[in-house]
Amino acid sequence: MSTIDTEVVIIGAGLAGLSSAILLGEMGIKTTIIERSPVAGGLLRSYPRQGVDCAVGLHYFGPAGEGELLRQMFDILGVTDRLRLRRLGTQGVLERYIFDDLTFNLPATLPAFKEALLDLCPTEKAAIDCIIAALQTMSQGLRLDAGGSLQSSPFSFAGLDQSMEEFLAASGCSKKLHDILSVHGFWTGLPMDKCPAYLLLYTLGALLLSAWELGCTGRQMADAYAERAGETGADLLLGDPVEHILVQEGRACGVRLKSGRSLSCKKILAGIHPKLVLPMLAEEALPAAYKEGLLQLAETAGAVCVHLLIDRKLHPAPGYNMFRIHKIDGVNIDGTFLQVRESERPGYNLLTIIRGSEYSDWKQWHDTHTGRRGEEYQKAKMEVAQSLLEIAGSVLGPLGDYTLLDVSTPLTMRDWAASPEGSVYGLMRSVQNDLQYAVLTRMPVRSLYLVGQNAIAPGLLGVTLSVLRGVGEVAGRGKFQNFLAARLAEIS
Template sequence: MNTSHYDIILIGSGMGALTAASLMAQMRGKRILVLERHFKAGGYTHSFKRQKFHWDVGIHYVGEMGEGSQMRRLFDLVTQGRVGWQKMPDLFEKFVYPDFTFNLYSNKERYIRDLIEQFPKEEKAIRQYFRDTAKAASALGMQATSKSGGWLKLLGAVVNLFNPPRLNLTTQEYLDRHFQNPKLKALLVSQWGTYGLPPSKSPFAVHSAIAQHYLEGAYYPVGGAGNIAASVRETVEASGGKFLLNREATEILIENSKAVGVRVRKVNAKEETFEEYYAPVIVSNVGATATYLKLIPSDYPISFRESLRRFVEQHSPVTNVTLYLGFSEDPCKLGFQGENHWIYESFDHDSIYNRRGKWIEDGKPMGVYLSFPSLKDPQAKAHTAEIIAWADYETFARWREQSWLRRDEEYRALKQRLSQALIDLVDRHYPGLAKIIEYQELSTPLTNEHFTGHDRGGIYGLPIAPERFEKENAAWTHPKTPVAGLYLTGADLFMGGIVPAMMGGVVTVANLPDGISLPQVFMAAGRFKSAMEKQESHLTRTPRALSQ
C-alpha cells in the first residue's frame, strides 16, 4: 500500500474535516489522510488532562442534540453512534448582571413568559423578536446549505427572494428598532460570546441562529469531546485511511493549475523535516485565511486574495484566555448544578468587547463565561470548571517568538495576574469558589495560535462581521476554491461552532467528486438512526420475550 498517496487529504482535524472524512470513508469507501499539526486530533473538539482533571478546549455545550433531532441524527452518523450526549439541567444558563440575574430554562415558551414577566411593557416586541429570530436563522441556514449546489442552490435562490437574510442589519440596529429597555436589549444578547462579536458588530441573522440553536436547552458529550475525533478515526482507519499528527501543512502543491498534494513539516522533530503527500482531492479545514494567504503559493493567481487580506487586517479574529480549574470539593456545595454562567459587570456589551485588551493591562475583566465540565459529564472523575474571557492578541504579541512552555518570567507573571483577576471576579459573585480551587492553568491567544495555527489565535475562523457575507465576498467561504481539486470546509463556510462546522463538512462533501448530496446524507442519517433503534430494541428485550 502506498503510504504517500490517498484518495482525499484533509488539512486539519476540526469538526468540518472529521465530518467530511467520516462520510466519504463510510459512504464512498475513500482512503483518507487527515493531517493535524497538534499532537492530538480534533481541533477545538479535542480534550486534555492534568493530573486527575479533564477539560474540553472548545466544546462547552451544544444545542439541537436531543434524540430524534436532525442534527443529532447527522452527528450519530458521523460518529457511528459512538458519542453519547448528556442533557444539561433544565436551568442551563444564568445571565448575571450588576443588579439582576436571569435564569434561562430549556423551554422556549417559558423563556418568553419569563421575559414578559420581567419586562411586561415590551411583550409585543418580545413575541415579535422570537418570530424574527426564527425567520432570520432559517434564511441564513438556507443560504449556507445552498452552497451544496444542485437543486438546493436553486431552492436557496427562490427562498431568498421571499426571505432574504438581512446580513447588513446588525444585532444592535434590530434591538434599537424594536425595544426600549436597555436591560432587556442586553439580556437578549447575553450569549454573544458563542459567536464572538458584540451587538454593534454582529449580523442579526448570525445572532438569530445562535438564539434559535439553544431554545430547547443544551447537551454535553459524554466522556468529553475527545471521543468525537476518536470515533471518526476508527471509521477512517477501517477504510484504509490514516490520521497523521504533529504534521503542519506548509504548502498546497499545485501542478498545471490543479491541487495534487500537501507539503508538511514534522512538528517537534529534532531536525527540520518535510514530507509530501498526494491525492486528487485536497480539503482544507484550516480556514480561508490560512488557505488563501499561507498555503496556496503567493504567485498562484487568486482574484480575491487582496480583498480577503484587507478584511483580515481590518477585523481582528476573536480570541480569548481560558482559565482551567480543578477543585478539591464538589462545586454543587456552592449551589452549582452544571449550568453555564455569563457574568457581566456592565449592560454595555460593546464596551466589554472594546476593553478586551485594556483589562489584560489593568486586571479588571468586565465579562466572563463560567462553565463546569465535570457537572455536565456523568463520566467525570474529578470536578472542574473553566472561566473564559475575551482578549486582544496584540497584548500578547511580544511573546510570540518565545517557545510554548518556555516563555519568560514576565509572561508567566502576567498569566498569574490574569488568573487571579478572573478568580476574583467569579468569587465576588459566588463566594467560596476560590477556596476549593486545587489546580489552575491559563491558556492565552498564543496557546491557541501555537496549537491550531489560526491567525492571531482566532477561535471562530473568519470574524462574522457583515462584510464577510456580502455577495462580492462569497468566494472567500465557498467550498469550491479557484484551484481545481482544492476544497474548503469547516466553520468558515457558515459560522463558528460545532454544529455549523459539521454542516460545513456536509456541504463540502456535496461538492466533492463522487460526493454525497445533502438529501443523501440526511437519508443515510435517518437509516442509521433506525438501525440503532432496532439494535437497542433487540438488546433491551426481556428474557421472556427472547424465549418466545
C-alpha cells in the first residue's frame, strides 16, 4: 500500500469537486481529487450516442451575465471562453408552460414577468407585487461584491422553514397564479408545501436575471474543468473510489481507496451526496442521532430522460424550454420537460424529454448494473419512453421520422454518479427537515467538509453556493475572500 501526502483530498470529480480543486489550487493549496468513475465530470458530463452529444445534468442555468454570480465564478475558474455560453430567451420567451386550459410564456426578464402576470390576473396586483418584490430581493444578491462576499445570503429572505405554499398563501394569490409559480418548484423536484420559499424564489429569480445554456457540450465543460484543475496543481485519480475516510482524534486525516491505496491529508472536501459519506466513516466517528437523521432525509425524485433526433425543418429550435403540465393536485405537480436544440447531425435537432420517475418503480432492478439489466427492464424503459414520445407529439405536433438515441432511468443516474436512488437534485431541501441539515457544508467531524448540490441547494447555482462556502471553510474565510476580491479586481 502506498501513501501519498496531499493537503486536501477532494472526493468526487463532479462540478463541485473540480471547482473546489481549481479554487484551492489557485490559492496555492495542494489537492488530490479522487473519482470513482474512469472519467471526470459527474452529472455534468454528457455522452455521445450515434455521434450526437446527449446532456445528463445541465440543460440551462442562470444567472451568468456579466458580473452575475455564475459568470463571476466561471471567470474566476478560468473556463468562460471554453463554455461558449449562449443566452436563452432572446426572443422574449424563456419557458413555455402548457396546462390543459392555459399556455403561459414565461418572459426572460423580471419586469416582463410582472407584466405577463398582470395581463393574466389583472385583479391580483397586490399579490403580484409581493411575489415580484420577493424575486427582486432574492436575485439582487446573486453576485460577489468587490470584497469577495456574496451580496446577500439566500437564507436572508425569510425563515428557512417557510414553504413556498405558505408564502403564496400569505400573498393572497389565486390558484391560477399559484399554479404558474409551482412549475418552477416542480423543476427543482419539490412539492410546494415542502419547497422552502427562499429556494424557489432564488432559483427562479436567477433565471429571470439571465438564463443561459452551454454552447459547448457537457463533456467539453467537464474536460475544461478537469484541465484547469490540473493546471492549478491538482492530481486527479480516476477509477478508484474512496471507501474509507480515516479519522484520528476526531479529525479527518486521510482516505483509503478501493484499490487499497491510502492517502493522508490535512483536510477532506467531499463533493458527493452526503449520505455516501456515512458508510465511509467508522461507526463511532459521527453521533448516531446525526447519522440517523441524515439517512432519514428524503431524496428528490429520479427521472426518465429520452434523447432523440427530429427533423430540423419540421421542428425548429424555439429558443425556449417547454413544460407540459399534466396535473396540479394541490401542492403536487406532475409535468414533462421538453427541450429542442441544435444537434451535431446536419438537418436534425436534438429533442430531450424529461419526466420525474420514482426509484420505487425501478426497484426490481436495484441489484443490476447498466447494460446488464435484462429484457424486462428494456421493455419497461421503452414503455415509459413511448409515453414520453406521445407527450412530445402532443406538444410539438407529429414528430415525423425520428431517431431514438437513448433512454435513461433513475438507475442509470444512480450508476453514473452514485446518486442515491438516482435522484436528480440529491437530498430534498424540505422545510420539514431538521434545521441542522439545512446547510451541510460542515459535518460533525473536524476537517471534513461537504460541497456539491446536496450541501445547500440544487443545480449549478446550488453547487456554486456550496463551493463558495466549503472552500472558505478549508482555506480559511479571510484568505478565500481576499483571493476572490483580488481575482474579481483582475477580471473587471
